[in-house]
Amino acid sequence: xxxxxxFAVSTPPGVGGVAxxxxxxxxxxxxxxxxxxxxxxxxxxxxxxxxxxxHSGETLDHPLVLRFIAGESFTGxxxxxxxxxxxxxxxxxxxxxxxxxxxxxxxxxxxxxxxxFDNGRLDLSQVEGLADLIAAETASQQRAALHQYSGxxxxxxxxxxxxxTRGLALLExxxxxxxxxxxxxxxxxxxxxxxxxxxxxxxxxxxAHPAERMRDGWRVAxxxxxxxxxxxxxxALARRDVAIVSDIxxxxxxxxxxxxxxxxxxxxxxxxxxxxxSADTVERIGIERAGRMAAKADLRIAVAAPDAALExxxxxxxxxxxxxxxxxVDLHPLPDASMLPLxxxxxDGIDAVIARLRETVDSAEPPADALLLQQRHRxxxxxxxxxxxxxxxxxxxxxxxxxxxxxLAAQIVREAWExxxxxxxxxxxxxxxxxxxxxxxxxx
Numbered sequence: 001x002x003x004x005x006x007f008a009v010s011t012p013p014g015v016g017g018v019a020x021x022x023x024x025x026x027x028x029x030x031x032x033x034x035x036x037x038x039x040x041x042x043x044x045x046x047x048x049x050x051x052x053x054x055h056s057g058e059t060l061d062h063p064l065v066l067r068f069i070a071g072e073s074f075t076g077x078x079x080x081x082x083x084x085x086x087x088x089x090x091x092x093x094x095x096x097x098x099x100x101x102x103x104x105x106x107x108x109x110x111x112x113x114x115x116x117f118d119n120g121r122l123d124l125s126q127v128e129g130l131a132d133l134i135a136a137e138t139a140s141q142q143r144a145a146l147h148q149y150s151g152x153x154x155x156x157x158x159x160x161x162x163x164x165t166r167g168l169a170l171l172e173x174x175x176x177x178x179x180x181x182x183x184x185x186x187x188x189x190x191x192x193x194x195x196x197x198x199x200x201x202x203x204x205x206x207x208a209h210p211a212e213r214m215r216d217g218w219r220v221a222x223x224x225x226x227x228x229x230x231x232x233x234x235x236a237l238a239r240r241d242v243a244i245v246s247d248i249x250x251x252x253x254x255x256x257x258x259x260x261x262x263x264x265x266x267x268x269x270x271x272x273x274x275x276x277x278s279a280d281t282v283e284r285i286g287i288e289r290a291g292r293m294a295a296k297a298d299l300r301i302a303v304a305a306p307d308a309a310l311e312x313x314x315x316x317x318x319x320x321x322x323x324x325x326x327x328x329v330d331l332h333p334l335p336d337a338s339m340l341p342l343x344x345x346x347x348d349g350i351d352a353v354i355a356r357l358r359e360t361v362d363s364a365e366p367p368a369d370a371l372l373l374q375q376r377h378r379x380x381x382x383x384x385x386x387x388x389x390x391x392x393x394x395x396x397x398x399x400x401x402x403x404x405x406x407x408l409a410a411q412i413v414r415e416a417w418e419x420x421x422x423x424x425x426x427x428x429x430x431x432x433x434x435x436x437x438x439x440x441x442x443x444x
Contacts, residue, residue, distance in 0.1 A: 005031065006107035007098045009091065016086035021094060024112060027103045028078040032065065035097065043069045051082065053097050060097065061090050075112050076119025117425060123154040124425025128374060132215055139264030140365060144214035144372050153377060154424045156204070160197045160384075164417050167193035171410040191395045194413055198388035205381055208373045209366035213298075217259075217266025218361055221294045223314050224303035229327040232344040233303060234258055234271045237354065263358045265365070270297065299360060301325060301353075304339070306332035323356060380419045387416035 005025025011018065023031055029040055034054045041047035044066070051060045064083035073079035084090050098104055113130060116122045122130070129148030136142040170190035222230045238258045256271040270293050294300050300322040304310035310324065318324070326334050330343040340356065342349035366372065373381070391412045421427030 228308035
C-alpha cells in the first residue's frame with residue numbers, strides 16, 4: 001500500500017471559496033497530465049489549468065495547480081495539489097474522476113502524514129506536534145505545537161544518540177578486540193561521552209514543561225457553599241448561561257465544565273456542587289466529586305457571600321495561589337482585604353477576576369525556548385536516564401568493572417539508546433504508529 005497513489009480532500013468539509021485535493025504517489029504527475037491538455041507546470045509554481053474528465057472530456061473546473069517533486073513535498077513523494085472552487089458539485093465530480101482512475105485510491109486518515117514519517121520528512125515527535133497544531137484553538141496551544149513541530153525534541157534526541165553511539169562504539173571495540181591491549185584512555189573517553197549525555201538528559205527533564213498543560217489548558221475548579229454564587233460566576237465568566245442559577249440550595253449536583261479562551265490560553269472552568277453537610281444521597285455524591293475535582297484542578301476559586309460563608313471544608317481544599325472571592329458585594333461590603341470583591345449578578349468586579357486569572361495563567365507559561373515534553377517523551381527520557389545512571393554507577397564503583405564486563409556496560413547504553421529512539425520513532429514504535437496516525441483527519 002505504501003507504493004499506491006492516494007488522494008483526498010485536505011480542506012474541511014462544506015462549501016467554501018477553495019477546496020484542496022491532494023494526490024500523492026508515483027502516479028501523481030500522470031494523473032494531472034490525464035486531466036489537463038497542457039504540459040505539467042513547473043514544480044512549486046502555481047499555475048491555472050483547465051481540468052477535464054479524461055473519459056468524457058467534460059470540463060470539471062479551472063483550478064490552481066501545484067506540483068511537488070519527490071523529496072521536496074510534504075510526503076516525500078511526487079505530489080499534486082488541485083486548488084478547486086469549493087462547491088460541492090465541483091468537488092464531487094473531481095473525486096469521482098480520481099476514484100475511477102486505475103492505481104489511485106482514497107487515502108486513509110493520517111496517511112499523508114504517515115508517508116511523510118516513513119519517508120523521513122518528519123520524525124514522530126514532529127508528527128505529534130503537527131497533530132496538536134491542527135487541533136490548536138488558542139495562541140498558547142499554537143505556540144506549543146509549533147515548538148514541537150519545529151523538530152527541537154528530535155534534534156536533541158539525535159544529538160544524544162550520536163554522542164552515545166561514539167561511547168558505545170568504543171565499548172564494543174573492546175569486545176571485538178578483546179585479545180588486544182586496549183589503552184586505559186579508551187574506557188575513560190567512552191565513560192565521559194555517556195555520562196555527559198546522562199547529565200544533559202537529567203537537566204532537560206528537570207527544566208522541561210509538560211506539553212499537556214499547554215495543549216489541554218488550565219483546569220479551574222469553582223468552590224463554595226450552596227448559594228455562594230458559583231453558577232452565576234461561571235455564567236459571567238463564560239458570558240452565557242451554562243449553569244442553572246437558583247435560590248434553592250443544592251441546585252448544582254454534578255460538575256459542569258466550560259471551555260474558554262482566556263487571553264490566548266485554554267481554560268476549563270468547573271462548576272462544582274455546593275459543599276455542605278447533606279443527607280441527600282445524590283447531593284453527597286456531587287459534593288464528594290467536587291472535592292476530587294478540586295484536588296485535580298490546576299487552580300481553585302473559592303466563592304463566599306454574606307449568606308454563604310467560606311466554610312472550613314472549602315478552605316481545606318485550597319492551596320497557595322488559589323483565588324478567594326467575596327460575592328454579592330452589592331449587598332454587603334468586603335469583610336476581608338485578602339479576598340477579591342465581586343458581584344457576579346451585576347458584573348461588578350468580574351474584569352478584575354478575569355485579570356487575576358489571566359495573570360496567574362500567564363505567570364506559569366514556560367519561556368519561549370523551554371523544552372515542552374509530552375508524557376510519552378518524558379517516560380522514554382526517564383527510562384534512558386535510569387539506564388545511564390546504572391552505567392555511571394557501574395563506572396564509579398570500580399572503573400575496572402567496565403573493563404571486566406564491557407558487554408554489560410554496552411547493553412546498558414543500548415537500552416538508553418533504544419529509549420531515545422522511541423521518541424523520534426526510529427526504534428521500537430511499531431504498535432504506537434497506528435494509534436498516532438489514526439487520530440489525524442482524512443486528507444492529512
